[in-house]
Amino acid sequence: xxxxxxxxxxxxxxxxxxxxVSFNFKKGNLYTILGRTxxxxxxxxxTIAGLLNPDSGNLSFEDNDFIKxxxxxxxxxxxxxxxxxxxxxxxxxxxxxxxxxxxxGEDQIKKDVEEALKTVxxxxxxNRKIQELSGGxxxxxxxxxxxxxKAKILLLDEPLVNLDYKLREQLREEFKRIFTQGLSExxxxxxxxxxxxxxxxxxxxxxxxxEGKVLQKGPAKEIFENPxxxxxxxxxxxxxxxxxxxxxxxxxxxxxxxxINSPSHFKNLSDQGYNFGIRASEIKLDDQxxxxxxxxxxISGSETLLHLKKGDSKVIVLIEEVMNxxxxxxxxxKFNENKLYAFDQNEELVSSPYGVSHG
Amino acid sequence: xxxxxxxxxxxxxxxxxxxxxAPFLWAISTSFKDFQSVNSKVTYxxxxxxxxxxxxxxxxxxxxxxxxxxxxxxxxxxxxVTCTASLISIVLGTLAAYALSRFTFKAGFVRxxxxxxxxxxxxxxxxxxxxxxxxxxxxxxxxLDSLIGLVVVYIVxxxxxxxxxxxxxxxxxxKELDETALIDxxxxxxxxxxxxxPNSIPGLIVAGMFCIIxxxxxxxxxxxxxxxxxxxxPVKVVALNSSITPWWSLSASALISVAPLIIVxxxxxxxxxxxxxxxxxx
Numbered sequence: 001x002x003x004x005x006x007x008x009x010x011x012x013x014x015x016x017x018x019x020x021v022s023f024n025f026k027k028g029n030l031y032t033i034l035g036r037t038x039x040x041x042x043x044x045x046x047t048i049a050g051l052l053n054p055d056s057g058n059l060s061f062e063d064n065d066f067i068k069x070x071x072x073x074x075x076x077x078x079x080x081x082x083x084x085x086x087x088x089x090x091x092x093x094x095x096x097x098x099x100x101x102x103x104x105g106e107d108q109i110k111k112d113v114e115e116a117l118k119t120v121x122x123x124x125x126x127n128r129k130i131q132e133l134s135g136g137x138x139x140x141x142x143x144x145x146x147x148x149x150k151a152k153i154l155l156l157d158e159p160l161v162n163l164d165y166k167l168r169e170q171l172r173e174e175f176k177r178i179f180t181q182g183l184s185e186x187x188x189x190x191x192x193x194x195x196x197x198x199x200x201x202x203x204x205x206x207x208x209x210x211e212g213k214v215l216q217k218g219p220a221k222e223i224f225e226n227p228x229x230x231x232x233x234x235x236x237x238x239x240x241x242x243x244x245x246x247x248x249x250x251x252x253x254x255x256x257x258x259x260i261n262s263p264s265h266f267k268n269l270s271d272q273g274y275n276f277g278i279r280a281s282e283i284k285l286d287d288q289x290x291x292x293x294x295x296x297x298x299i300s301g302s303e304t305l306l307h308l309k310k311g312d313s314k315v316i317v318l319i320e321e322v323m324n325x326x327x328x329x330x331x332x333x334k335f336n337e338n339k340l341y342a343f344d345q346n347e348e349l350v351s352s353p354y355g356v357s358h359g
Numbered sequence: 360x361x362x363x364x365x366x367x368x369x370x371x372x373x374x375x376x377x378x379x380x381a382p383f384l385w386a387i388s389t390s391f392k393d394f395q396s397v398n399s400k401v402t403y404x405x406x407x408x409x410x411x412x413x414x415x416x417x418x419x420x421x422x423x424x425x426x427x428x429x430x431x432x433x434x435x436x437x438x439x440v441t442c443t444a445s446l447i448s449i450v451l452g453t454l455a456a457y458a459l460s461r462f463t464f465k466a467g468f469v470r471x472x473x474x475x476x477x478x479x480x481x482x483x484x485x486x487x488x489x490x491x492x493x494x495x496x497x498x499x500x501x502x503l504d505s506l507i508g509l510v511v512v513y514i515v516x517x518x519x520x521x522x523x524x525x526x527x528x529x530x531x532x533x534k535e536l537d538e539t540a541l542i543d544x545x546x547x548x549x550x551x552x553x554x555x556x557p558n559s560i561p562g563l564i565v566a567g568m569f570c571i572i573x574x575x576x577x578x579x580x581x582x583x584x585x586x587x588x589x590x591x592x593p594v595k596v597v598a599l600n601s602s603i604t605p606w607w608s609l610s611a612s613a614l615i616s617v618a619p620l621i622i623v624x625x626x627x628x629x630x631x632x633x634x635x636x637x638x639x640x641x
Contacts, residue, residue, distance in 0.1 A: 051538050071541040072549075078542050084535045088557040101544030149543070 008057035030204030289334035415607030444513030452521025528562030
């Protein structure tokens with residue numbers, strides 16, 4: 001009864017858009033697809049919607065071969081990153097459009113639309129033209145149309161990416177509420193995004209996608225705590241995890257010209273070269289620390305991002321307050337070695353502060 | 360400097376306007392004159408300079424037997440041919456353009472862009488190149504000197520314009536709009552007429568306007584492909600240009616033959632200035 005994909009491959013030109021993707025999505029769950037731009041997220045969703053036919057692989061839903069069913073009979077709903085509504089219809093007509101297509105009774109339509117408008121907070125906007133609405137409101141209309149349809153599969157393709165910062169925060173909160181309350185038990189919700197923070201907040205099952213390949217699957221918490229490879233660590237952190245090449249020498253870790261104590265969770269690692277990873281938020285300003293030079297300092301919201309350099313080593317430090325720095329100024333920083341990750345030469349995780357569950 | 364620029368700008372605009380409008384004013388004033396007012400001294404303003412008369416206009420609707428020139432029949436012939444050919448061109452052209460914009464065609468080395476170019480290439484060669492093939496074609500199927508034959512030829516001439524304009528228009532309609540319609544339960548035909556078409560009205564109006572203009576003003580094929588049975592307005596008006604037809608009737612016929620285009624221009628201009636043409640989709 002689930003949505004099952006097996007080995008789905010899509011290669012329209014000489015590049016893989018999807019490369020052997022398999023999954024098993026259960027009803028009533030939220031799945032997030034995390035990947036950078038051009039990683040195949042949209043292709044993935046379009047394949048499920050039926051807008052694209054994979055070159056090989058199977059896709060089945062409720063024990064039916066989904067690939068044989070045309071888009072318009074699949075009963076899916078999709079919200080695009082561009083705000084796609086029908087410009088020639090007003091808000092109300094937009095939302096009833098899919099319901100009228102499915103020939104649902106007038107009374108039921110009225111009820112469904114009212115409910116959907118209430119969920120997205122657009123009651124009173126029924127007769128507005130689409131062009132008169134702001135971007136955030138347009139995206140709410142698109143979402144309301146998808147919700148009112150009560151589709152069994154709801155696809156959201158980076159729905160917040162084209163909104164400004166404030167609206168994004170606000171809608172993200174609302175999405176969480178809608179997803180937990182407004183959806184029926186037998187809906188599969190698939191949400192794609194480039195933003196790791198969104199993934200953590202939505203807290204569903206995560207699929208990390210890169211170059212059309214699934215890199216890791218699992219609950220959001222697990223992806224965050226134990227990124228299986230260097231690439232996953234990069235994709236699932238914003239700012240990306242700092243990666244420093246170095247060697248372990250019994251009780252010491254040495255990078256380029258820095259030496260720090262080896263944390264206790266590294267004690268089983270053999271002495272050799274590793275890629276050490278540390279999150280930007282786990283490096284702190286500390287007068288006892290190593291001296292780095294500031295290459296760039298940026299303030300975003302209530303945080304300050306420092307891009308630091310020492311020799312060939314470059315790190316990004318996240319400070320959770322607004323501070324002013326001059327470029328080329330020297331600062332001293334200290335690594336929180338208890339939060340260090342170690343990846344081997346094949347870029348696979350060998351030790352994490354949260355304990356590695358696999359070999 | 361800025362004042363000089365403004366001065367030059369407005370001087371140019373005024374001169375250009377006079378250049379465009381003066382012949383019309385001259386024609387309007389002449390069309391209401393009689394023999395005496397045209398041939399005596401120079402006159403411009405009705406009632407003040409000369410006594411206006413409707414004689415020039417009356418001649419146009421009188422049959423030749425009663426001393427008139429009767430442009431009513433050619434007028435309706437032209438209306439029929441232009442409107443029918445434009446309508447068919449728009450319908451066929453829109454369908455072709457949608458297919459070219461949304462689907463990928465491959466036939467040997469031929470791709471979508473080649474097909475689009477093939478359409479417009481019909482208009483690249485000088486019309487005279489087509490005259491002999493058209494003549495032989497129409498005479499073979501027995502449609503020479505007939506309204507239907509002219510409609511067929513005009514469809515050939517007008518459809519490329521419709522295709523060209525509509526391909527460009529559809530390319531600017533986001534593909535996601537069609538996809539959303541499909542996801543919302545429309546089959547491809549419903550997606551086209553329920554969603555894409557209602558949002559393409561501005562493009563249809565522009566394409567229709569161009570078709571009507573090019574169809575209405577064509578003289579060449581109307582002249583080559585007709586003899587005695589059927590006559591179109593441009594041919595008739597040119598034929599009037601002889602020593603027999605008086606100036607005032609010539610002016611009146613010229614005015615009445617550009618009237619439909621002026622109406623089209625005003626309607627579209629109003630539509631354009633409202634911003635409806637660009638704002639429907641973003």
